Amino acid sequence: ILNVEQSPQSLHVQEGDSTNFTCSFxxxxxxxxxxxxxxxxxxxxxxxxxxxxGDEKKKGRISATxxxxxGYSYLYIKGSQPEDSATYLCAFIRANDYKLSFGxxxxxxxxx
Amino acid sequence: GAVVSQHPSRVICKSGTSVKIECRxxxxxxxxxxxxxxxxxxxxxxMATSNEGSKATYEQGVEKDKFLIxxxxxxxxxxxxxxxxxxxxxxxxxxxxxxxxxxxxxxxxGTRLTVV
Numbered sequence: 001i002l003n004v005e006q007s008p009q010s011l012h013v014q015e016g017d018s019t020n021f022t023c024s025f026x027x028x029x030x031x032x033x034x035x036x037x038x039x040x041x042x043x044x045x046x047x048x049x050x051x052x053x054g055d056e057k058k059k060g061r062i063s064a065t066x067x068x069x070x071g072y073s074y075l076y077i078k079g080s081q082p083e084d085s086a087t088y089l090c091a092f093i094r095a096n097d098y099k100l101s102f103g104x105x106x107x108x109x110x111x112x
Numbered sequence: 113g114a115v116v117s118q119h120p121s122r123v124i125c126k127s128g129t130s131v132k133i134e135c136r137x138x139x140x141x142x143x144x145x146x147x148x149x150x151x152x153x154x155x156x157x158x159m160a161t162s163n164e165g166s167k168a169t170y171e172q173g174v175e176k177d178k179f180l181i182x183x184x185x186x187x188x189x190x191x192x193x194x195x196x197x198x199x200x201x202x203x204x205x206x207x208x209x210x211x212x213x214x215x216x217x218x219x220x221x222g223t224r225l226t227v228v
Binding site: 036049069100101102 | 117156216
């Protein structure tokens with residue numbers, strides 16, 4: 001079992017505020033890191049697929065960075081909106097078998 | 113994006129019975145699908161890799177006779193929980209990818225299984 005950790009487990013954000021949270025993963029045998037957004041009663045949906053150290057990706061108000069050497073990724077939400085409320089999962093993909101190892105997720109609740 | 117449909121979304125069954133969960137790729141062909149299990153407040157744990165036309169490969173600690181996987185076509189994989197017990201109660205979810213290994217996964221909606 002690979003150690004993929006996400007912190008914090010949950011956070012509450014006031015509408016309009018920005019926030020960020022972390023995914024840490026093994027720094028060896030790296031192939032890719034995925035971020036998924038999982039809204040209640042829906043399927044997880046991919047936000048980002050990140051493969052290169054130093055990668056920065058952006059989709060609207062959400063962005064992510066990747067540091068493969070030290071084994072962490074940050075996800076940022078700028079100007080949080082109620083529709084950003086969801087659980088955000090990261091998944092580490094190892095190079096030898098391409099299997100996804102998930103963190104337990106960070107649940108974001110945006111208060112209006 | 114691609115659509116994966118999973119059915120049923122919720123099921124309650126009696127201890128000792130078997131339950132079948134279906135995972136369908138609606139607009140693409142999936143030679144490989146993945147089955148995960150999630151306990152409360154824990155991460156998605158890979159149970160097995162379902163391979164079209166061949167046997168599934170199971171992760172360490174997952175009983176293949178308890179969790180039967182069939183991938184008879186390029187659009188359908190099924191997970192059957194046999195002789196279910198209360199400890200099998202969990203959330204089960206499937207996924208598939210369009211691209212090569214390690215590419216974005218498309219998930220079903222998940223199935224909440226309760227064994228009473």
